[in-house]
Amino acid sequence: MLWLVFFHVLGAAVWVGGHLVLATTFLPRALKEKDPRIIQSFEEQFERIGIPALLLQVITGVWMALIYVPFEEWLSLASTHHRFLWMKLGLLAGTIGLAIHARFFIIPKLSSETLPNLAFHIVLVTLLAVSFVWVGLSFRFGG
Numbered sequence: 001m002l003w004l005v006f007f008h009v010l011g012a013a014v015w016v017g018g019h020l021v022l023a024t025t026f027l028p029r030a031l032k033e034k035d036p037r038i039i040q041s042f043e044e045q046f047e048r049i050g051i052p053a054l055l056l057q058v059i060t061g062v063w064m065a066l067i068y069v070p071f072e073e074w075l076s077l078a079s080t081h082h083r084f085l086w087m088k089l090g091l092l093a094g095t096i097g098l099a100i101h102a103r104f105f106i107i108p109k110l111s112s113e114t115l116p117n118l119a120f121h122i123v124l125v126t127l128l129a130v131s132f133v134w135v136g137l138s139f140r141f142g143g
Contacts, residue, residue, distance in 0.1 A: 072125035
C-alpha cells in the first residue's frame with residue numbers, strides 16, 4: 001500500500017505543481033504580453049510529464065479506492081470514503097471535461113484575443129487539481 005500512496009502523491013506533485021506554476025507564473029506573463037505562445041511553450045514541455053502523472057494518479061487512485069471501497073459498493077454513499085470517492089470522480093470528470101473542451105474548442109483557435117478563454121480553463125483546472133489534493137487527504141485521513 002505504501003508504494004501505491006507514494007506513486008499517487010508523486011503524480012499529484014507533478015500534476016498540481018505544474019498547474020500551479022502555469023497559473024501563477026506563465027499565465028500572468030502571457031496575459032500581460034498577450035502572447036499565447038508562452039502558454040503553448042509551457043504546455044508542450046509539461047505534457048510530456050504532466051499527462052503520465054495524471055494517468056499515474058488515476059491508476060493508483062482507482063487501485064487505492066478498490067482497497068477502501070469494494071467496486072460493488074461504489075454506487076453507495078454509505079460512508080465518508082464513499083462520498084470522498086465520488087468527489088474524486090467528480091473532480092476527475094471536471095478535469096477531463098475541461099481538457100476536452102480546451103483541446104477541441106479553444107486551442108485550435110488560440111490567439112491573443114481568445115487567450116482569456118484559455119486562462120479561465122487554466123484557473124479552473126488548477127483549482128480542480130488543488131481540490132484533488134484536499135479531497136485525497138480527506139479520503140486518506142477521514143475528512
